[in-house]
Amino acid sequence: MSGNRPWQELLSWPDLSWPLVYRVFCRNLLLFRKTWMANIMFNFVEPIIYLWALGFGLGVYVNKIHGLPYINFLAPALVASSSMFATTYEMTYGSFTRMAVQKIFQSMVATPVSMDDVVLGEILYGTFKGTLYGIVFLTVLAAFGLVRSGWALLAPVPVALMAAEFSILSMIWTSIAPGFDSFEYFFTLLITPMFFLSGVFFPLETLPAGVRLLAWFMPLYHAVEAVRPLILGTAASSVWGHLAWLAALVLLTLRIPLVMVKHRLIK
Amino acid sequence: MSVDQQNQPVVLVSNLVKKYGDFMAVKGVNFAVYPGECFGLLGPNGAGKTSIVRMTYGFSPVSGGKLSVFGEDIMIRPRAIKSRIGVISQDDDLDPVLSVRENLMIYAGYFQIGKQIAKKRCEEILSFMDLQDKSDEPVENLSGGLRRRLTLGRALINQPALLLLDEPTTGLDPYARHLVWHRLRRLKEEGTTMLLTTHYMEEASQLCDRLIIMYQGEIVEEGHPEGLIDRHLGREALELGTGGECPDSLFDDSRELIRGRQGMGDDLVLFTDHGLELMDRVAAQADRQKTPIRYRRLRPSNLEDVFLQLTGESLREDGAAPLPGKRGEEEGEDVR
Numbered sequence A: 001m002s003g004n005r006p007w008q009e010l011l012s013w014p015d016l017s018w019p020l021v022y023r024v025f026c027r028n029l030l031l032f033r034k035t036w037m038a039n040i041m042f043n044f045v046e047p048i049i050y051l052w053a054l055g056f057g058l059g060v061y062v063n064k065i066h067g068l069p070y071i072n073f074l075a076p077a078l079v080a081s082s083s084m085f086a087t088t089y090e091m092t093y094g095s096f097t098r099m100a101v102q103k104i105f106q107s108m109v110a111t112p113v114s115m116d117d118v119v120l121g122e123i124l125y126g127t128f129k130g131t132l133y134g135i136v137f138l139t140v141l142a143a144f145g146l147v148r149s150g151w152a153l154l155a156p157v158p159v160a161l162m163a164a165e166f167s168i169l170s171m172i173w174t175s176i177a178p179g180f181d182s183f184e185y186f187f188t189l190l191i192t193p194m195f196f197l198s199g200v201f202f203p204l205e206t207l208p209a210g211v212r213l214l215a216w217f218m219p220l221y222h223a224v225e226a227v228r229p230l231i232l233g234t235a236a237s238s239v240w241g242h243l244a245w246l247a248a249l250v251l252l253t254l255r256i257p258l259v260m261v262k263h264r265l266i267k
Numbered sequence B: 001m002s003v004d005q006q007n008q009p010v011v012l013v014s015n016l017v018k019k020y021g022d023f024m025a026v027k028g029v030n031f032a033v034y035p036g037e038c039f040g041l042l043g044p045n046g047a048g049k050t051s052i053v054r055m056t057y058g059f060s061p062v063s064g065g066k067l068s069v070f071g072e073d074i075m076i077r078p079r080a081i082k083s084r085i086g087v088i089s090q091d092d093d094l095d096p097v098l099s100v101r102e103n104l105m106i107y108a109g110y111f112q113i114g115k116q117i118a119k120k121r122c123e124e125i126l127s128f129m130d131l132q133d134k135s136d137e138p139v140e141n142l143s144g145g146l147r148r149r150l151t152l153g154r155a156l157i158n159q160p161a162l163l164l165l166d167e168p169t170t171g172l173d174p175y176a177r178h179l180v181w182h183r184l185r186r187l188k189e190e191g192t193t194m195l196l197t198t199h200y201m202e203e204a205s206q207l208c209d210r211l212i213i214m215y216q217g218e219i220v221e222e223g224h225p226e227g228l229i230d231r232h233l234g235r236e237a238l239e240l241g242t243g244g245e246c247p248d249s250l251f252d253d254s255r256e257l258i259r260g261r262q263g264m265g266d267d268l269v270l271f272t273d274h275g276l277e278l279m280d281r282v283a284a285q286a287d288r289q290k291t292p293i294r295y296r297r298l299r300p301s302n303l304e305d306v307f308l309q310l311t312g313e314s315l316r317e318d319g320a321a322p323l324p325g326k327r328g329e330e331e332g333e334d335v336r
């Protein structure tokens, strides 16, 4: 079954029962509800510091970007990046704890829940958490008067797609992680570079063409390019392109972590 | 307890093989578990017990042979079959941050048990497992014994027809172990079928109607606990502190009473059905030929002796021979 042909398995249909996927999601939600205050505070400190230090501090010295005060350029992108961090932390350290330390996945599949249900439930939860953090950050921006358009109400859509993709990527890494230490590589090799090269702090035009091409494969870049115009009220048809690209990425990669976790756990 | 052999077996295993890469952990095993019985897989670490249990609930794929549960191959309709099984896995896999009650309720959700029914069963289980006082305690604060009780309780949430118990009391102190045994006996009286693995002889003797003794992936013996002792050794064991120097002539006039012998460190154990007489004769002979015997001790034979006799190895994890004079109960190793 979970034998020697991972490629064939990638193309096979997963064994899913939606009510049970939802139960797995609910299990994580129950835990989240116990600790949400501490959780949200922790994930907020960082972007708010960026907002203050870079927006209000550095912004004084930076000329306008695309005719915008720096803080208005920066703030919408931080909605996406804070969501990215919330999701990736949850789906690396959090999922690994549940999978390898607490053996929660194992206990779930002793019931009618399948391993595919478990992993998809995890991915849904990572997506939910990232989206929620994005939304809360958006309301912080609104409170600072940094939201310029009603289109901002649609910003959670690209954020959710991006969070789903980061759940998937993190879960893939988690499925091969030998231990907690390896997540440092995930963050220093993938997440941090993405944070700096996705047009959060400066427009990518200034970078060499090679790097710009690379950015196209970064989910954060597409989320930033979709969220920023929605919040600033400058949305153009290009937003659709970014949304479609994110959605395609999610659909193309979703099966991978399901297969990989199964290969790790089922022997 | 009598088992109705006419019934269709709940678990039927034929030529079952489990391979991990090139390593064969289970080497063509055959057995059947019938409704209402407690069937034991007894063997030391690495015998292949957990591999069999994991295949039985469909977690681990079968590498060869056949395994059916409730008359079906579990890989075909795993969800339907798993909904009738309760699993107590060897590792502690409770949800540590959730409370005792939340663990039960969340688990009920995986079986899609309606909320009202789940609540009712949850209270029943809390009282059955004597956990009411702890129901709102986070699991991470519980002792090893309480956690194991909860694990057993959790496995009952779907009122399973078959319980798979993988070393249910390993690491528990004697009190906690007896409590779990007591509950398992009650479940058996209510008709629950059980497949139980253990490396505790006493556990197997106490709970199992029939058992197989496994060693390195193979069955070395099978039968009823009492029958096995009778067949291989005789009812009594005479431990002799001979200190390694034991001339064969010591047994010259008692040979016909001895059914088996086993070295244990420097000492010797003789198995017999006529313990007192054997002890007297050996003592008299020792006096005559002036062979020093540090101590003599007569005790009932147990499954540990059978295992030792069959494999030449001890069941204990450290691989050391059991100490003379110590039987059955072991210290809990790892009570968290």
Ligand SMILES: Nc1ncnc2c1ncn2[C@@H]1O[C@H](COP(=O)(O)OP(=O)(O)O)[C@@H](O)[C@H]1O
Pocket (backbone or CB within 6 Å): A267, B020, B023, B025, B043, B044, B045, B046, B047, B048, B049, B050, B051, B052
């Ligand atoms: N996932 C695995 N990969 C490789 N070998 C394994 C794996 N699981 C168990 N084994 C090996 O298979 C043998 C039987 O293990 P197991 O079924 O756990 O025995 P028991 O439960 O009786 O201790 C052991 O030698 C063990 O090392």
Ligand SMILES: [Mg+2]
Pocket (backbone or CB within 6 Å): B046, B049, B050, B051, B090, B166, B167
């Ligand atoms: Mg085991």
